[in-house]
Every structure is written in C-alpha cells, then in structure tokens.
Amino acid sequence: MTWLITGGAGYIGAHVVRAMTEAGERAVVYDDLSTGIAERVPAEVPLVRGSILDADRLARALAEHEVTGVVHLAAKKQVGESVDSPLRYYQENVEGLRILLEAVVSAEVPSFLFSSSAAVYGMPDVDLVTEETPCLPLSPYGETKLAGEWLVRAVRRATGLATASLRYFNVAGAATPELADTGVSNLIPMVFERLTEGAAPRIFGDDYPTPDGTCVRDYIHVVDLAEAHVTVARALQSSPGTDLTLNIGRGEGVSVREMIDRINAVTGYDRPPTVTPRRPGDPARVVAAADRITTELGWHAKHDVQDMITSAWEGWVRMHPEAARS
Ligand code: WQD
Numbered sequence: 432m433t434w435l436i437t438g439g440a441g442y443i444g445a446h447v448v449r450a451m452t453e454a455g456e457r458a459v460v461y462d463d464l465s466t467g468i469a470e471r472v473p474a475e476v477p478l479v480r481g482s483i484l485d486a487d488r489l490a491r492a493l494a495e496h497e498v499t500g501v502v503h504l505a506a507k508k509q510v511g512e513s514v515d516s517p518l519r520y521y522q523e524n525v526e527g528l529r530i531l532l533e534a535v536v537s538a539e540v541p542s543f544l545f546s547s548s549a550a551v552y553g554m555p556d557v558d559l560v561t562e563e564t565p566c567l568p569l570s571p572y573g574e575t576k577l578a579g580e581w582l583v584r585a586v587r588r589a590t591g592l593a594t595a596s597l598r599y600f601n602v603a604g605a606a607t608p609e610l611a612d613t614g615v616s617n618l619i620p621m622v623f624e625r626l627t628e629g630a631a632p633r634i635f636g637d638d639y640p641t642p643d644g645t646c647v648r649d650y651i652h653v654v655d656l657a658e659a660h661v662t663v664a665r666a667l668q669s670s671p672g673t674d675l676t677l678n679i680g681r682g683e684g685v686s687v688r689e690m691i692d693r694i695n696a697v698t699g700y701d702r703p704p705t706v707t708p709r710r711p712g713d714p715a716r717v718v719a720a721a722d723r724i725t726t727e728l729g730w731h732a733k734h735d736v737q738d739m740i741t742s743a744w745e746g747w748v749r750m751h752p753e754a755a756r757s
Pocket of ligand 1: 550632
C-alpha cells in the first residue's frame with residue numbers, strides 16, 4: 432500500500448505523514464508548498480510539489496508511485512478568509528477535490544480519506560454534536576467542506592470507492608516543537624502572540640449562554656488526530672466499499688476563559704484577559720459526540736488539553752525564543 436497524502440507538508444498533514452510512516456505505511460506527499468513547509472517532510476518520504484488543480488501532475492504522481500490510497504488534506508481553511516474570497520475557497524476546496532477524485536477514479540485507486548471539519552455543523556444547538564446533527568455551515572469554508580463530503584459520497588456510490596470523511600474539531604498541540612503550527616489563526620497561538628507582544632489575551636465575547644459566558648470548544652491533540660487517520664486508512668484498506676463519516680474530537684468542552692487560564696499557567700505569564708465584542712459567526716458551543724469512531728474502529732484520544740498547550744508552547748518558544756519566561 433502506498434498513500435498519497437495531499438497537504439502532507441502542512442501542520443496537520445506533517446503529523447499524518449509521521450503517524451502513517453511510524454505505523455509502517457508507505458507515504459508520498461503531494462503539496463504546492465503555498466503554506467506547507469518542505470522541511471516537515473521526512474527525507475525518506477517522496478515530496479511531489481504540485482497544485483491540487485493540476486490534473487496531469489496528479490495523474491502522474493498516482494501512477495509513478497503506484498498509489499493505492501489517498502488522504503486528502505490540501506485545502507484552504509481559514510473561516511474569515513473564506514468569507515472575503517469564496518471563489519478561491521470553492522476553487523481550491525471543491526474544484527480541487529473534484530479534479531483529485533477524477534484522477535483517483537481514473538487510476539482505480541480504491542481508498543479515499545477526506546479531511547472535513549466541524550465547521551460543517553455551523554451553530555449546532557445541541558450539547559454534543561453527533562454525525563447526524565444537521566449540517567448548516569455558516570461560512571464558505573464550512574460550505575466547501577460539506578460540499579466535499581457530498582462529492583466524496585457520490586463518487587463512492589458511483590464507483591465503489593472506499594471513503595471516509597473525518598470532521599476535525601479544534602486541533603492543537605504538536606508531536607515535536609519542529610512540527611508546531613506556524614499559523615496564528617486559532618485560539619492557542621493567538622493567545623501566545625498576545626502574551627509575547629506584552630498584550631492581554633482577548634476573549635471574543637463573554638455573554639454567550641455557557642457556564643462562564645465564553646465559547647466552549649472540543650480540542651483534539653494533533654497527534655491523536657493523526658493516529659485516527661492511520662486507524663481509518665487501515666479500515667478503508669481492509670474493507671472495500673467502506674463509507675464512514677466520523678467526528679474527531681474528545682467529547683469534552685472547554686471554555687475560552689478556561690483555555691486562557693491554562694495558557695497563562697503553562698507559559699508563566701499569568702496575564703488576565705480582556706473581553707472584546709463577539710466575533711461574528713462564533714457558535715456558543717461545539718463539542719463532539721466522539722464515540723462512533725471508538726465504537727466502530729477502536730480509536731480514542733489519549734492526550735488532554737494540558738498536553739496540547741504545553742506542546743504548542745514548546746513549538747512557539749522554538750519559533751519565538753524571546754517569548755520564554757524564566
Ligand atoms: C476558538 C474560540 C473564538 C481567539 C475554527 C474553524 C474550524 C476549525 C478550527 C478548520 C472561538 C475564541 C479565539 C482569541 C478568542 N478549523 N477566541 N480569542 O472558530 O472554534 O474553529 O478553527 O477546520 O473549522 O471554524 O476556532 O481557534 O478560531 O476559536 O476568544 O484571541 O476561541 O471566538 O470562540 P473555531 P478558533
């Protein structure tokens with residue numbers, strides 16, 4: 432088996448490559464390096480530099496590496512950016528997926544794992560989000576991920592391709608400081624940045640209908656997320672015709688204020704947050720019912736929020752040595 436991992440030079444992708452190779456799977460990375468970093472790809476893993484929109488290059492990569500499975504992570508993933516640039520998001524995330532699936536079907540690759548997101552749920556009005564919770568995405572990003580799931584399922588029905596769509600909740604942490612997220616578009620690195628700049632962390636609204644008034648999210652360690660990909664990839668390999676849609680979370684909600692308190696403790700800054708107005712489009716609570724993947728495939732998360740913050744901070748300090756407190 433050889434897995435083509437699109438976006439494998441990215442933050443999450445590099446962790447998936449690491450987990451797949453450590454599990455003994457052969458991998459090839461396909462990445463345009465627009466946000467990915469080539470140094471994240473291990474020397475023994477071939478890196479094919481190419482756009483997800485380049486049908487010929489994809490077809491050649493599938494043939495040359497005798498690919499028997501695809502893990503598709505390459506996508507644009509910033510909610511705010513997608514509101515400003517919907518055409519670019521639909522091109523990369525939906526047209527790119529269509530082009531990839533066309534190459535996969537033509538090359539008769541039997542297994543396909545699609546990176547989806549909790550953003551497909553929009554503002555779910557439930558305590559725990561199950562895979563049957565209605566999907567009402569609020570952003571073009573979330574729409575492209577839902578449309579992607581529909582396309583993947585339609586191709587499975589038409590061709591017998593074994594497919595899985597994994598709905599990531601809030602991903603954080605790092606396996607090693609070198610693999611830490613270099614982006615600053617999510618809570619933990621955004622708070623790190625504020626602390627490093629000498630500013631107070633910001634809470635985007637504390638008037639939500641939650642226990643402490645701040646938004647509640649389900650944080651999942653990127654190492655656990657990567658392990659889930661290995662588990663699902665093997666399930667696809669072993670049972671053709673598989674059709675899985677799975678939440679990848681821990682089933683435990685943590686509030687923004689709790690996260691900031693933990694970050695203050697881990698980093699040693701202990702700087703009280705300020706409350707700013709709500710960020711448009713933020714749901715009060717998005718927490719996974721994460722038991723389907725456990726029941727069906729035996730996977731469960733092993734790392735907690737403390738591990739996520741500590742490992743993320745080690746990565747941040749490696750990139751920003753001035754941030755370290757004695
Ligand atoms: C978390 C909470 C903010 C920064 C998004 C995507 C989702 C997935 C993860 C790709 C929110 C609050 C943040 C800050 C704050 N991405 N916050 N102060 O919005 O839950 O999910 O990223 O798949 O699809 O939608 O993540 O980290 O941006 O925010 O109060 O300085 O932290 O308002 O409530 P989010 P986030």
